[in-house]
Amino acid sequence: MYVLGAAFLGHIDDAWKLIDDAWKLIDDAWKLIGDAWKLIDDARKLIDDARKLIDVALKLIDDSFKLIDDAWKLIDDACKLIGDACKLIDDALMVMVATVLVSELDYDSGDDDGDGGSSGSGRTGGNDSGGDESMAAAVVVVVMVLWYDYEVLMRNSTFCLVPRGRRLGSFRFLEVLQAGCIPVLLANGWELPFSEVIDWTTTTIYADERLLLQVPEMVRSVNASQMLYMRQQTQVIWNQYFSSVQKIVFATLEIVADRVRRQRARPLSVWNSTPGALAVNLSFSDYLPHFPFYLTPLGLSPSPRYTAVISVSHGGSGPIHTTPLYKLIKNIARSKFVERVIVVWTSSQPAPAESRLPSGTVPLRLTVPPDHSPSARHHPSPLIQTDAIFSLDEDVTLTTDELDFAFTVWSTFPDRIVGYPARSHHWDHAKGGWRYSSRWTNSYSLVLTGAAIYHRYWHHYYTHASPAPLLSSVAATANCDDILLNLLVSSITRRPPIKLTQRKQYKDPNSEARWIWTDPGHFQQRSACLNTFASTMGYMPLLHSNLRLDPVLFKDKVSVHRKKYRQIEKIGS
Template sequence: MDARIQMLTCYFSTCDTQWTHFKSLSYDLLNFIYQMASAASNSDGGCVSCLPCDYTQKAFKARRCKYRVKSVNSSRLCCLLCLCRYDYKEMLHNSTFCLVPRGRRLGSFRFLEALQAACVPVMLSNGWELPFSEIIDWNTAAVIGDERLLLQIPTTVRSIHQDKILSLRQQTQFLWEAYFSSVEKIVLSTLEIIQDRVLEHSSRSSLMWNSHPGGLFALPQYSGYLGDFPFYYATLGIKPYPKFTAVIHAVSPLVSQSQPILKLLVAVAKSQYCAQIIVLWNCDKPLPAKHRWPATSVPVIVIEGENKVMSSRFLPYETIVTDAVLSLDEDTVLSTTEVDFAFTVWQSFPERIVGYPARSHFWDSNKERWGYTSKWTNDYSMVLTGAAIYHRYRAVCNVSLCSAVFFLISALLCSPSVTRGSQPCLTQASRWADPDHFAQRQTCMNKFTSWFGAMPLVHSQMRLDPVLFKDQVSILRKKYRDIERL
């Protein structure tokens, strides 16, 4: 065996126990590691091991190693075998490809490290069955090499186009976040895979597992057809159903024909995209008689809430037959034009939440907690459900416990929300103006942030104004005349 290979083998055999598995590496692999290290040294670059230099030199001075440091230049050896001048995590995150040879057995912890760092793993472990390979297409996130053809790896990775590299790195991040970022996700993924094996007729497709948001959020009991999920419209080249169902949350008794809820009902019913209106009666008073409701061209269904709680508006009611759900508070004032425009925007972003009342979070350094503000700026991180459109699959997921939480979880599952260029009018008696209610929202946001372990909300500036929509200013100024007068 070449002396340099014996030297590396001797080094690893005398170092800390975490490196003892290198004794079993093949001659070719050790030779490959040495060449990579030599190239890095000549270019004043990377290293092989993360042991400190003094420990490296002590290892080669050990009695059981017949190859002494004097056999090679000590400073060169130090550069070859340690990260004395570089931070390991920093180098990992700045790397494009990460070599993942076999560890003590076929597998290696370096594989998960590479995924977390968005570094494309270069697998060198023949016979290793990669985790969850039954449902994950690892060819979209890793380079699978052959241990017998080690010296071809540098040429292989150099030949990968930049667009392909970007796609590989994006997929590493998706797979890490979806299935490996916590013990809980690993366990849940395992259980869901077992369920798909048992219930093969309703199992998830490969597309569900390998594209955002992942198999854990694509419930097979909801539907076996990909077109029923908002995440796959673009992939399948289809569009959502061109109508919406409005759900109006009512908590106040109906005592006057001039109440905001009746005006809102009429305005929504006039929308060309409205299929039906559901009034969720969460008031303590009995249901009003049918003649108390205004006559409309679309069906109006009044449902009495069982628990009388705000989150009941997000339940998957069987009467909802459209993809889109327009969630409304009883005291929201919207024109028909605004309703039409919001739905038109949502059709372009069916996987997101499109609405009017925008809010934002910020870090309050004085109180050392997250703050919640309704200040009107061009920057926001939440869209409240007082006037928002979302896909009905969100209700099936049952992720909405309060309005703030709706968007916290939305930030985790999907893309940022989309808000329109103005907010709807609210009546003076609106509970949103109540300071106590505002404080409750802030408390709610901080509690869930602590449970998640991080703040998932991301600030956005994606606002759409009707007069600039699709840049057809002159046409849309005529089409949406009412909005310009608001």
């Protein structure tokens, strides 16, 4: 029993030891749990601190963006201030110029002797009048400076100062020429462009840049007629030689060519008058009366006869004596001004024998060009010896009186295209391009070469001086040759063609070629040609006109025997 009791007590001691160990483990576990909570608390604190740092960083980023926006605003304000400063500088310079002008006016109108008299201007009454006028001049100049835009101010100015730029020359010179303002040059020793052939003394005023106070007096010494002439000359020089890079290059090449061929060089009067030296093609002639735009200025008249050039593009069917061509040649042969008839046969049908055409005693020549392009009718020919060419379509119904009347009118205007069928062009805002129109309106800008008379030089210019892309466009479309000729003539003469009488219909209504000019696609194609030509040339040279010329006593209620062209009144409109 004693042994069992001792063993039982030993087990109890072991159990208590285990219990003590368990409590120790529990205590260690609680300590670990406490440490874990401390770590968790520390982590939460770190997270809170991190969040605070993130918030601070975001605030800093927002502040930096705000600073950047403020910086851009400051930059914009600085740019505006710089612009305003530049304007103020410009205004100050102009006011300084105004002050100089006013001081000069005040000097001219003031009282030099102190006796109440006037000097220079013939005014009386002391300094009050001069002071008022000086103040008025100052107000006018300052108002113009502050009110008008730069380009508007130049276009409304008579004289424009052209000081030297960074170099001796200045781009302002060309700006002033384009605006039609008389350049007042302030650049000693400046050699103006093309001065070898251009007489700049008729266009510009040279002033010594060291003597600025003399400029007002120089300007006032130019009278009204001189001002008008000089402003006109600025436009002549600008339009002919400086309005495009192409013209500048061509003018340079022509000056070099004149140096080489001195015996055939163009006179200076040609370079300094309209239409300018670039319009005088020396491959045509070096004799000025051979050019249409010099006949009237030289007091000369063109040759007294014309050559009829008839273009046949269809030919017709049936007997030759029933065709409109046969009737047209009979009317031409009765004209008292015709020299020769040339039939240009571009039809795919075989050409008839010349003997079958009723030219009577008038020489007739039928030619079949190798190229059936519409431009064939405008090719120069050694058969044409007259100044005037009467260009006609095969189905035209003009009478002999109409032919003679047209030639009589053209003899007065030898540089123009004169004829019967008129057309016009206008800008289509909806489509953003030029549009060709055959509507009967109060104005026109083209006269079709189907019934028109003009100088033979235009055939030479059309063939040898037209830009190659334009001739290629005519050949590709088989159309628009008449539009191109009108554009070329207007670009040189800067004048519109001339329409004759009230006739609307000039084609034979029974013509087999009538489908061409009744097809809607025909007008769309011609509108496309207008846009192509204007794009290639860089501008639209056609000009509108409201002029229509009728015979004397036309439709007047007087005896028919008093009228020269009696048959024209019998033609309906």
